[in-house]
Amino acid sequence: MARIACVYVPRFVRQSLLRADPELNGDKLIVHDDRVVLDAGAKLHGVRSGMTLITARALDPRAVYRCTKSGERGGGDALSSAAAALADLAAAFSPRYEVQAGQVLIDVADLCRLFDSEAHIASALTVASRRLRFETKIGIAGNRHTAEVAARSGREGELVSPGREAAFLAPLPIEMLSPSPEVMMLFRRWGVVQIGELANLPERGVAVRLGVEGARLAEIARGECDEPLLCRPQPLLFEESIELEWPVENAEALLFVLRRLTENVIERLICHSLACKRVTLTLGLSNRQKIDRQIELAAPTREMSTLLSLMRLKMESEPPDNAIAWVRLSITPSAARPMQLSFFAPTGPSPDKLATTLARLEAMVGKGRVGAPALVDSHLPDAFSVQPFAPSKKIAPISSIPAAVPRALALHAFRPARIAKVDRDRGRMRFLHADGISGQVIEVGGPYRVRESWWFLPVARDYYDIELSDGAVYRLYQDLHAKGWYIDGCYD
Amino acid sequence: MELEEGFRRSIDICSFVQYTVHMAATAAKIANVLSHLREDARLRETVPREDRRLSSGVSSLDVALQGGLPRGRVLELSGPRSSGRLSMAVQLLSAAAARGEWTALIDVSDAFDPRSASLLMMDRLLWVRPRMTFDGFKVADLILDAGGFGLVVLYLCEHPQRERLDWTALALRLKHRAERSQAAVLLVTDVPRAGSVALAGRIHTRSGAYRWRGGLLEKRESEITVEIKHAVSEVPLAFDLSE
Structure with missing residues (x-):
């Protein structure tokens, strides 16, 4: 029995921009494309969605304008990062998911073994999406279209019991099925207002009069449409970017911005149980130049303080020539270091803590000066190398520990x-x-x-x-x- | 038919007996392994970890140290050049590693020669080489904060002291960190530097005689003085180059 969850992000473009830059005043934010206002905040002087950009600027010149076109004030990058974050959210729950603009559909049929009920799945999805800074609505139903309608119907977590799809859809307005304007006009002429009314119409007659689209809408209205999910593997691209309101010159101000980006990336890494192996900071300067700063970590880590202190050290050691206008943070992921602790051996530090400590130590004392000593194949008495510190997990039984350790002259x-x-x-x-x-x-x-x-x-x-x-x-x-x-x- | 039935039944009984014997043997093996594990655990866990001391691997030195290096405490090891300070530190690190402890050597002097160490020790040794003495203390802070290390050695001998440091304050800070992480900390210096408030004891090394054989250095002897809780003990030790 198929069960599909739809995680719907209302006003996705606006939420994406606010996710990338939480300091933006949401009430004064106007999202636009080249010409038209797409989404307007609440406290604006008469600006509404669909208005031309020129009119909006004339009505409220002090509002915060953000374009969704890629490369302009980071809007496009924020949208792609948000879409990738939605895919990460879905991947944390199931490998079968489909990402669409502003929503993601997840196959949750087998998740009942992990969660007590579908209500628990819905609440877990809500919690996970809040961690990724999304306000979402969840709908769970037997097919994707009912799940989409359930998610958009108003309540935070709408669950449609198996076999009750048609009954759930029946009282809802026909606009919820998003018909094309021509078909919508015909529905109005026929007096079809609710989805249930469409479901009651004869199947053959609807198909003859409204064509393929009408037949499909009628099938959805009856809760019988079972289109499968189009699961496409998403590339693991952990990138977050932000364009600054004013160019910054000092490292402290930049770190404040980097903290937010790092938080977002770390939450996404957690979804995949991955850790950060390499950080690449791309800095757009006020003179339109672009520079890269790469930070190699001694061991994969997800600890915010470590990553920030490494970024600070890098920025202080190699400061840019000009003020920074925009920042892009890219993370190369790697599997977090797994470790099985022994019952009887003395426990070392936890793998995460050890990785963080090693990264901090390397940042402090320099590359190649932290690790485990190792001999190299050489006759020179002073030849050695330093290897990454990874102690062996094998522990000798207590009976094999020598009573006396040979005393060597060092x-x-x-x-x-x-x-x-x-x-x-x-x-x-x-x-x-x-x-x-x-x-x-x-x-x-x-x-x-x-x-x-x-x-x-x-x-x-x-x-x-x-x-x-x-x-x-x-x-x-x-x-x-x-x-x-x-x-x-x-x-x- | 009856013969065939009887034959089949006897085969069933045989395979059942064989299966039972096999299961009994397996159960005996499992019981044996479990008893070994229990004994191992009992030996290791009879004393809580924080009360146990880290053995130095030398029985006479263990007696002088009143059981070994105390966990959660700082000891200072000092002595002149070539008196056996580094050999002593390497000895303690090797002994801790042999017992499965994670060890760290903070080598401010960049003096540790990996060929002096045993393979077992190198497997469990974190070697950090900061350039300044103060950085060495910061590194010790980080390592003790991470927890899980049994012995942390801060080696500061022969390092040009260009920094003005409040040694007692630094040693006190080290003491608090050591208490929290329950690691034994050994501070190795040319001359005693840390105030006795921060220390659980002091170890002094003095040069002894060298033994040469066939024109090659064979071993050297050191005089170790251990001073713990006003009890002073003298321990002669010989370090062998051939090892």
Whole structure:
């Protein structure tokens, strides 16, 4: 048995613009295309929908005008972002959905296993849409057309019981079926006012007189139309943009705007259980130039404070030359790091918290300076690499933990190696001088020769362990090509 | 017909017996695994985590530390160059990692040599290399805030101190964070810096003799002085280069 939910967003264009920029005064907002006013706010001096733009500007020049055409004051971008957000909302509930202008139809037939009743599905859809900053109306019925009519009929969550479609539609006005003007004129002539009256007309007669459209409307009126959903996979494009009323120059004001965009994107990521891997900020400058700022995250995260602090650091390190007129925030999504915690092992930080901490640490200390140390395939004693920190989940049983851990002598590395001067007497090292190190040589170990990458960048060194009169043992090497001496560490 | 029926019944009985034996063996195996898990859990959980101490992996040092590094407390490890400070810190990190703890080394001096560490330790070690001492304390704050780390080592030796820092205030802040996250924190410095108010104890390292064999450095000895709650203990330790 098919059950379709329709999530309808009344005044979609207006809601999209207010979603992108909540600071807009909704009562004073006029949405228009090239020539005509499409939607007008409540507190305007006589401006109504359908009026020409010139008339509207003459009546209320102080109103906030926003064009729906793409590229002009961000209206088009706001609409596409809102449509994508609606698709994300649907994807959070079911993989079978169809996105239309200002509404989305979702197949909820199998959701009864997750929710107690259809009323719960409707309330969950309402809550989810509010998180995405939409005020919606929900209708659930046995076919898509009845669900659409139910969503638009007035109540917030209208549920039509299975088999009661025709009875539900019967008292509603015929305009709810959105007939074409010609067919609507004919209905008026016939005196058909309610949907039920159309349903009672003979099927064959309606088809002969009104053609294909009439037959389809009559079928919908009888609650018998079962057109399937046209499910098209939507691209996972997480973009939000805003055009600023006035260009901004300081990072604080920009962060205020970015916070709203980030909130919107994070809510959309939550719908797909994804996290943010890379942030791309596209900044439109007041001199009509466009610049990109990319932020790579150490680990996928959805935490607002982390993303904002990374954006702040990026903007402070690479400030734009001119004032910023518009901003577009694009997110490259990635799966949130999954982790199965162990029953008996000590628990580490939660994956989300760890990812956030790693991202913050990298922002603070720099790239390549946070992670897990790893050895590389090299003969050079100071060769290492830093890998992303991802501790193994395997835990040894308590019986296999060694009672005593081998005590290894560690080297305190000097990075970079300190240039040294070695005084020799009859081939034996006598004194060693370097920055902060000076002393008589007591004992010498070595040399042991290391040759590396002879095919690319030849390295040839003789290494020595040297005990000095200051009580320390240093690792000294002679570069056989440059003939210089260097101290690269001290055993500590 | 009767013979056939009897034969079929005997096959049924055989397969039933076989099935029962198999199920009994499986049940015995499951019971065995469960008993091991219970024993493992009992051994680990007999003492609440916050009361347990982190073993250093050296029994004499554990005795001096009154059971190991205390969780939720800050200890200061100090000593002159080549006295075994880093070897000691690496030893404690290795021991914690061997017990499945997550560890962090905040290496302000950028001095840690990964070849000195065991593979087990590197698997569970977060290595952060800030450039300034104050940044090191901020990094420690973040790591302790994340929680879940068993041991956090802040290594500040041989780092040119260009910043004027209120060490006692910083150590106190570290102490509060450590208490909240229940991690053991080890502050490694050249000379004792943090005030005793913030510390649960101090460890001093002193240079000992070096052992050479066949013209190569083999091991070095260190004298470790552990000072916890006015009790002072001396522990001789040898660190082996061949390990």
